[in-house]
Amino acid sequence: MSQTWQLTRDNLNEIDDAIDCDGVYAKGYWEYVGGKTVVTGLRIGTGENRLVARFGDSITRHRKGRWSVQAAGGAS
Numbered sequence: 001m002s003q004t005w006q007l008t009r010d011n012l013n014e015i016d017d018a019i020d021c022d023g024v025y026a027k028g029y030w031e032y033v034g035g036k037t038v039v040t041g042l043r044i045g046t047g048e049n050r051l052v053a054r055f056g057d058s059i060t061r062h063r064k065g066r067w068s069v070q071a072a073g074g075a076s
Contacts, residue, residue: 003061004058007055025045041053041054042059058070
């Protein structure tokens, strides 16, 4: 069964923990915005196959430990 979350600042740690429990590396995603380096989302996985979800994006846990990100507004 799949589960989907919309990533927010409030649930970042909850989703990070869920991903970690699946044995997948996850951590905050940082970007330079407005003259500062700030957390803007969550990085899922490592290397070339990693996913980046920004606040407002949807993150889905699929069967067999697969994860996907749907950008806010429906863009992929």
